[in-house]
Amino acid sequence: MTPLLQVENISKYYGRRMGCADVWFDLYPGEVMGIVGESGSGKSTLLNCLAGQLTPDSGAVRFDTRADGLRDTVTMEEPERRMLGRTDWAFVHQNARDGLRMNVSAGGNVGERLMAVNARHYGKIRNAALDWLDRVEISADRIDDRPTAFSGGMQQRLQIARNLVTGPRLVFMDEPTGGLDVSVQARLLDLLRGLVRQMNLSAIIVTHDLAVVRLLADRLMVMKDGRVIETGLTDQVLDDPQHAYTQLLVSSVLQV
């Protein structure tokens, strides 16, 4: 099987300071990978390099494009990379405000991404928006409201709808449940898990919440000081951690 994403030796430096270094992995269709580590461990830098939002200093990020198979997105032309960002990729930000247009209606936020891939029929776009609002459990009568009138959990669900409406194959998520109430988190996790299954999505989820990766991720990568120190099946890494830092991380979680 061809991997959907092939990451080869990615490094990114901020001046002389290392963001992340020597990262390698393959992600297969339908796989969900979690990246955990403390603040400053390089996980967000890595995610941004993979999603084309930062240019790595070295290495290749090959994506299995529909037309031409594996292509290096680091060296690809900007318009082509942006097209991927609108179609096959989705990026769910921690802060929904970074992923939404706050002064455009909920329906408009979802429809806009469709128009970016050349949907023009107003009725069809509105119906797609309604369908997606329903799937993320936002009631239809809120379609004309702006996200500023939404709660944090609703904004996050709207961001997910906006991202998934074009049927992407790979979703990047940066702390998707960060800053939300635990009850809202549970609902969002349940929603994400269902969507990942139904759409056979591949996803890379950056988080510092080990409970989130246990529920969502098949595989786990643990980062510290910019480097990957441990990888494996999620439950194996969490239940039988090998590296000293992972052991510390797992044993530091407060039991509820």
Place this chain on the structure above:
Amino acid sequence: MIRTENLAKSFTLHNQGSAEIRVISGASFTVAPGECVALVGASGAGKSTLMRMIYGNYLTASGRILVGGVDVASAAPREIILLRRRTLGYVSQFLRVVPRVPTLDVVAEPLLVNDTPHDDALAQAKTLLERLKIPQQLWSLSPTTFSGGEQQRVNIARGFVYPYPALLLDEPTASLDPANRATVLDLITEAKARDAAIIGIFHDDAVRRAVCDRELDVTLFTPEIVA
């Protein structure tokens, strides 16, 4: 169906003076289709560890674990995920689910991920929940708020709803009343009849005698204590 060759396992506790604890060495055994083997040995002898190694939940230091032709000890994560979906079931002592998902969906999930039609999967899940005496008014609720015994029965239903060719059972009857224990024994007997290879940990002697074909003493695999 399940074959292990010369397994070894140790835990290194880096944050506790790098203590190295050797728990298993030289474990070699096979379990044939239709056979139920009980792991026995004192508490701490490594029964659960061995079971978790077979499931890929614990890393194996050396040796091979072949389940349906896949070597769990060296397989990539996605191969283990596929093995767990299609071949290897595990009834653990603890239920771990996403909050908010109804019990019926939790139980039907192993069928759904194997492409069983939705209605069919739900019907089979209902049958099992009925057999395990989970009251119907609980089916639409998340099992996270259930009692310990109810959660365990949901876990059992989940483990038996799909006909896994290999099954690992960690104390499946631990907190059950006699009627439910009898149901679980029936389920195990039915699984054997369809040629599932089963490895179990059963503290209840009567249960073990009723379903197990032989016992495997894991203390045979406990390494010599080195000072």
